[in-house]
Amino acid sequence: MLNRPTRVILAALLAATFTAGCNKEKAPATAPTAQQAGGEPAPDTVVATFGDGQKITYKELNERLQEPLANLEKQKSQLLKRGLDGMVTEKLVDAEAKKRGLSQEAYLKAEIDDKVPPPTEERIKEVYDGAAGQLPEGSTFEQMKPQIVEFLTQQPKQERAQALFEELRKAANVKLTLPEPPRPPAVRKQVAATGAAKGGPEGAPVTIVEFSDFQCPFCSRANPALAQVQQEYGDKVRIVFRHFPLDFHKEAPKASEAALCAGDQGKFWEMHDLLFANQQALGVDALKKHAADLQLDTAKFNTCLDSGEKAAVVQKDLAEGKQAGVSGTPAFFINGILLSGAQPFEEFKSIIDAELNAPKK
Numbered sequence: 001m002l003n004r005p006t007r008v009i010l011a012a013l014l015a016a017t018f019t020a021g022c023n024k025e026k027a028p029a030t031a032p033t034a035q036q037a038g039g040e041p042a043p044d045t046v047v048a049t050f051g052d053g054q055k056i057t058y059k060e061l062n063e064r065l066q067e068p069l070a071n072l073e074k075q076k077s078q079l080l081k082r083g084l085d086g087m088v089t090e091k092l093v094d095a096e097a098k099k100r101g102l103s104q105e106a107y108l109k110a111e112i113d114d115k116v117p118p119p120t121e122e123r124i125k126e127v128y129d130g131a132a133g134q135l136p137e138g139s140t141f142e143q144m145k146p147q148i149v150e151f152l153t154q155q156p157k158q159e160r161a162q163a164l165f166e167e168l169r170k171a172a173n174v175k176l177t178l179p180e181p182p183r184p185p186a187v188r189k190q191v192a193a194t195g196a197a198k199g200g201p202e203g204a205p206v207t208i209v210e211f212s213d214f215q216c217p218f219c220s221r222a223n224p225a226l227a228q229v230q231q232e233y234g235d236k237v238r239i240v241f242r243h244f245p246l247d248f249h250k251e252a253p254k255a256s257e258a259a260l261c262a263g264d265q266g267k268f269w270e271m272h273d274l275l276f277a278n279q280q281a282l283g284v285d286a287l288k289k290h291a292a293d294l295q296l297d298t299a300k301f302n303t304c305l306d307s308g309e310k311a312a313v314v315q316k317d318l319a320e321g322k323q324a325g326v327s328g329t330p331a332f333f334i335n336g337i338l339l340s341g342a343q344p345f346e347e348f349k350s351i352i353d354a355e356l357n358a359p360k361k
Contacts, residue, residue, distance in 0.1 A: 022216035081178060190324075194242070200234070205237075210331070215249035215250075229345065243259075246329060261291075
């Protein structure tokens with residue numbers, strides 16, 4: 001089992017809360033608050049003059065920059081909230097380690113590393129074989145084994161760490177009293193809810209349209225929050241998946257096509273889960289192996305994948321996502337309100353609850 005120094009573990013876990021998406025797009029687009037910070041100019045203040053008496057007011061400038069300014073306000077609020085949570089976590093870990101007479105490193109090793117079972121030799125070999133075409137030339141199984149073990153244990157360690165930190169917060173009766181900023185009026189985008197869907201029926205009170213990339217690690221991290229949404233809200237929330245392969249993820253477009261080909265045989269979501277669980281194995285040969293593992297009609301699947309017949313669907317999703325303002329993944333439109341990045345369940349809950357409690361029109 002690979003061990004990491006305490007500070008590295010904590011830093012990695014806490015940093016993950018600040019970096020929420022591929023392409024570093026994090027904050028939802030909303031309108032700016034009406035309340036102005038102290039010292040800001042009045043709306044009618046002239047901030048530029050030019051030509052024959054032409055001018056620009058502070059109000060006009062704010063209106064032009066409405067969306068990016070709103071993003072900054074949301075980012076600031078999230079940064080403060082997560083920073084506070086991180087500080088609390090570090091202090092709780094330190095206190096618990098001292099209580100047990102351990103160093104922080106020894107405590108975290110005992111509670112995280114030692115409680116995550118190592119992958120089996122068969123699983124390590126399976127990953128090695130699936131990624132063979134992508135490995136450096138001449139790489140042997142023994143050379144790659146430590147990296148594969150680290151890759152396979154990284155996510156379980158993070159999940160165990162989050163569970164541990166939640167246990168510590170609960171035991172310490174942690175209450176965060178950081179004031180919430182005023183919620184600005186929601187800005188909604190028109191986004192078609194076309195694609196594979198699960199959860200509630202068409203016309204459910206809340207529809208989440210997700211734009212995602214099978215090669216993006218942050219997209220994978222968002223899945224537990226979506227699962228919690230389904231568990232918490234049942235058929236009140238419908239989740240629709242749309243494809244947004246980023247140009248620097250070279251295997252993502254074909255992975256999206258594979259999911260769509262599997263969808264033709266009624267197993268889109270099974271392939272969806274398998275692709276996210278095996279992000280290191282998204283080459284064409286690996287995709288065909290995944291289809292076999294799902295007991296699909298492999299001849300039909302392989303013909304679909306090799307023909308590229310689903311590429312147009314993927315490109316249509318990509319184009320419509322860009323038109324809606326998506327620039328990174330994952331991106332979610334909750335009844336048209338953009339939430340970007342692998343956000344925690346609480347961020348989804350905040351918007352969903354507001355939508356469910358809004359006056360009926």
